Amino acid sequence: MSARASLSSKVAGLRRRILFLGLLAVFSEALCGFLAPIIILSGLFPLFPDHPVALLAGAAFMSLLLMALTAYTGWRRVRPLRSSVEAATLLGADGDIVELIVTGSDLAGWGEEGASARGADNALVEAQIELAKERSAALSSSAAFPLSRNLASFVKGALSIILFVVVILAAPGGYERAFMTLSGEGPNPPLTVGNLSLTVNPPAYTGLAGERLDGVSGDVEGYPGSSVTLEGRLGYPVDAGLWEGPDGVAIPVTVSGARFSVSWILGKPGSYRLSFEKMGKDAPANFTARSISLLEDERPKVSLHLPEADIEVPAEVEVEVVWSGSDDFSVSRGDLVLSGAEEVRIPLDMKAGPEVEGRRSFLPIAYPSLGDGAYLKVELYDSDDVTGPKSGASKSIYISFLSQRKLRADLEALEERLFEAMLSYLGDHLENLAPGEDEKSALEETGRKLLTLLDALTERAAAGLDEGVFGMSAVATIEVSLRRAVDLYLTGEGNAQLLIGELERDILFIDDLLKNLRMEEALTLGDELSALQTDLFERMMMGEDTEALMEAVEQIENMLQEIFKKISSQEGEMPDSFANSDAVKERPDDEMSSLLKELKEALEKGDRERAAKLAEELMETLNKWLEELEGAADESMNGELSPEMKELQALMSRVTGAMAEQERILGETRKLTEEAALEALRAFKEREADWLAEQYKRITLAENNFRAMERLVDREALHGKEVEQALKDSYLDARKHFFDTGRALREDLRNDLGGALARAKIFPEALDRIRDLTREHVAGQPPGNPLEEARARYEELYGGAREALEAIIGDLEELLAGRDDYLEATALEALKSLAGDEEKLKKGIGDIEEALGELAGKSPFIPGDLSKKAGEAGKSAGEAGKFMGEGAPFASLPGQGMTIQKLSELAKGMEDASNGAQPGAGRGGGGNRPHGQDGLDRSRVKLPAEVEAEQWRAFREDVLKRMREGNYPKNYEEEVERYYKRLIK
């Protein structure tokens, strides 16, 4: 290659290098300038997400500007060489070389022809060129323009690219969104939702006014059913919006420009959202989910005031329910809910309001579907017509319906079983009055079976008693005597006649009882019927619906048929006088059936006025008839009494009255003597110690004398093997009695002087008894001493002891009599009046005595000793009255007490007689028999009096009540035992 070409090549190469590197540097600089704003502004997208286009525009502008500037400045810095000189200059280290190179280059550039043309020597030119070539060979373009000169630019460019990539990768979306926005394919910009206001209108039932709240967050709170309207302003107008609530409920939002509103009804709690659309795309609103809270409409609060706690009531007695209730808004209605075998709801009558109260009665038997009992509560409903009325319930209590009828039916079945068994057993005995061995064994076996049955029935009867049915006591009443009679027969201690008598007596008793029970059952039905009728009337007045009333009428019809059936003895015999009474025979079947029919017709037609009138008429007819029926039952109960027995019963009340009068006089007398007794006691206290010591000394003397007497007795005669056990026992018993009396007397002397006197009086008797047992066995003691001497000594000792005891009695009598001295004048005056009363009492008792004497003459069933007993009572009253008249009230007290005792015995005797007992008559069979040696009670079994039954019921109810309260009565077990004992008394 020629120098020229070489040099040109060098220069061209340098130029290219400079141009290449320069342009590369300019590019790098420009790239850096371009990317830097983009990178920097990309960080603003998250800060200004709503302005992607603005940011993009800003970034583009700044990039282009910066790119232009950097390109310009870069280009200025790295512009290509404009001449060979510049190239040579740049290549060469000194001027010569530059010159040479430039020349050589020029020459080379001229070519041969050009050089010739310019007059240049060719050789020179060649030399020049050669030199230039030589020299230029050493020149290096990389040395003339090293890469390092543009390295910073390159680095900048590279860094820009890297940062750009990093930024793009790390925070994508901003520019993309901006570009999509610019291209028209991107999402809507974020939408601001603000200036919210809420209008909440509570549901009508609450009665609350609506409320508008401005500047709210959007969280909603209100009662279910409230109407809510949300209004607000948007960041930019949108085309549509949607409200999305709980459970996916969606409601379109009304949009008007940049304003929106939406209304919905509060139903469920949760949250809601708003979404908007623009141009068919989501306009991302800055409205996050807002809460919906429901205010709770409280349930009505209900209080049950009556009944207070679990109760037991007769099914035919109305139960009164008293209640009250309240609600945050209003109680609109309520039910009395009875949950028994089935549920019954009885609407409550009330005036709607936030505070309500009322009372409602219901008749258990009017609702037979309830069964034997029901849980009772009151349910009240509020007026919530949005989610439906909410109910509140009172506490629940349990009511047991005591169905007298059911209990009686149970009882009847129970008694009938026993009745049949006893009758069969009686038949067995009567058909085998002289049984052989086999027959006797069979009779004994049957007897044992009867006892087994009796056991079972007694157990059930006890349960029946617990149910409060007095008739249940029938089994208990006869149990003891029947069991004993059978036992005696089985053990061979009693003969068959005793058992037959007992069976006859008990069978008659149960037969009577069953008849009376059936009658009672009919009356109970009557009571229930009356209660049902009254209930129907009341329900009618309360406007109960026709269907329920018709049911009630049908129930009355059914019960009426039942009672008619029962009183016509189709379900077993009733007492004859009752069954044959006018009330039974002329029952108003037709009249009542006709009224009921008319009543049903009136109800069906909706003629309430006529129905009420008919119901009233029905009620009157029924009550009149039931009254007659009860009268017939009363007459039946008393009907079989003879006139003498009726008079006897009348006299019984006079005896009871006399007892009460004597008790009054005794009480008054005691009051009068109290003061005097206290005074006397005070005076006595001063000398009590000496006095007591004296008495104790006497008692000790008597006891010592007795021991000494014992020592004079032949022990073998009292305790020897030959002596009969009975005699030994008798002696030991008498001895014990003597010393016991002494001990008791010491005690009485300290505490009860009146009692001490009574005790002291039996002391000599105790001494005498021992003397009687020992006197004949006195022996010379010690052995060998003369018997006579021993006997004399024995008598002396006895005399001493007896004297001491008499002295005690004398002292006591003197002491007690001395109390009269302490009586004040006023007390003595009052005593005179009491003495007059006692005299009148004595006369009254005398009249009773006379009347009883006459009655005994008229009726063989009234024993004569009743009159005698009355005479004894009169005598005691007379003695007491005499003492009182003499101003000796203390002395009258024993007489008064004796009068009460005798009158009490008289009353018992009269009661026995009136119940058919005739002690001493001994005619055997049928119930009128005396007590026998076998200990069997021969008196006629009597039905417990109604008053007793009342007492039992009261006791039982008390026990039950306390048990419910967890508070068992004091001595509960003993009381219950007494309760049962009374039943079989």
Next chain:
Amino acid sequence: MRRVKRVATIILAAVFIFAGAVSAREVYGLSSGTVDFYTGNALLEEWRIPEARAFVDDLMERTPEDTSALLLDGHVRFFEGDYKGALKRLDEVGVTGAFRELVKVTSDIAAGFKSRSSEHFEIFWENPKDEVLAEPALEGLEASYSELSKLLGFRPEGRVRVEIYPTVADFTAVSTLTREEVETSGTIGLCKFNRLMITSPRATFFGYRWRDTLCHEFAHLAVFRLSGGNAPIWIHEGLARYFEGSWRGRSGRMTPFALNLLSKRYSEGTLIPLDKMSPSVAKLPSAEDTSLAFAEVGTMVSYLIEHRGGEAPRRLLAQLAEGRGDREAFSEVWGGTFASFEEEWRQWVEKLSVPAEDLEVMGIALKDSGGEPEQGKIPDPEAKDYTRLGDMLRTRGRMEAASVEYEKGFRLLPDNPAVVSKYALGRIFLGEYQAALDAVAPVISLYEDRSSLWMRKGEALLALERYDEAASAFNELMEINPFDEPGRVGLVRALSGSGREEEHARAVKDLELITGGAPSGAHP
């Protein structure tokens, strides 16, 4: 008063005839129709039914459209027993009120009547079983007719209507008696509206002397007609009582029971005054008072006839028919003052022996009263208890045991009919027939209306194969309770045993009638 009425009627009738002759339609302010009505009714009041019929027929022919004539025709038809026709007439004239209701109810009840006739009687019954009464009733009534025609000269025109009512309710409805009156007094038969009415013994538990009752009522008819309706109650009842047994030749027979009751109440000074028997013995306060009233008036008539002869009743009735007062008429026949009669009668009563114990008067026990009453009361509670126990055992098939209890009761009260009946029942079961007869004999003579005693007697005699006597006892029972099935069975067996074929066949037929061909044979 009644006499005045008759005179007025005749005058009115005469006026009517006269007025008719002159064709005047007004007579002294009364329309001729009204006069006709009163005239016809006056005839009806005296139960002169054929005359009333003739009168009304004539009237109807002359004035067929006249309301009074139609009304009167209705009344006459009722008395003739044409209840349906009577009701139709009354409805035609639009009559309402108590009489129309009576005719209606009578017509309704009589709608199912069946009948049978004899020469002088026509008997009606409704329940098929009551047919068993028809033949014996007709026999008894004809016998009574025969006696009364001889003794009183009573021969009613046409057949006497006799009605047997199936229930007490029907009887009270048509008789205008109340149930209480029936139960209290035991009045179960009545002669009213020109007919004889009784309640079927089937409607009672223990029956009653039903043929005596029918004849008693027939005697009332005779007394009424023969006295022109002027006989006071006591004479009515006295004569009816006297003649009630005439059908079986027992005119004037007073039962020992009646005499005992009379004696007892006389000794107590509690006789029923004659005036107190009006308006009806059925209205006396108790069955005992009713029985006493019958005993009083029955013995009075007996005493009269005994001392003044068999013509006395006819004369007495004739006196009454002439309008004399009862005491005046009685004095006339007695031949002295009534007081003298009464004094003599009292002296006679005084001589009767007073019973040692209380007598029990049983009222009528009606079946529709509810329950089944005991036949008789047992005053001693102990005896009652034993009897009750016996009954309890008996109803459970323990007859042997029951007989022991019955015996215990009998030992205490051997004279009480109820106790004796139960005791005899037990003895019969045990085969001690003679003991049963011995126990029944003294009691049945006093309490001869107790069906249970006749039953026991018949059973014991039947067992002893004394068939004729047994048949008599059972026949006596049929006089009291013809519907007693065991009694009917006993009668059949007794008649069979005695070989009385004809009677046996009839008894079998009667038994089939009351049982519908299937006798239960249950022992009471």
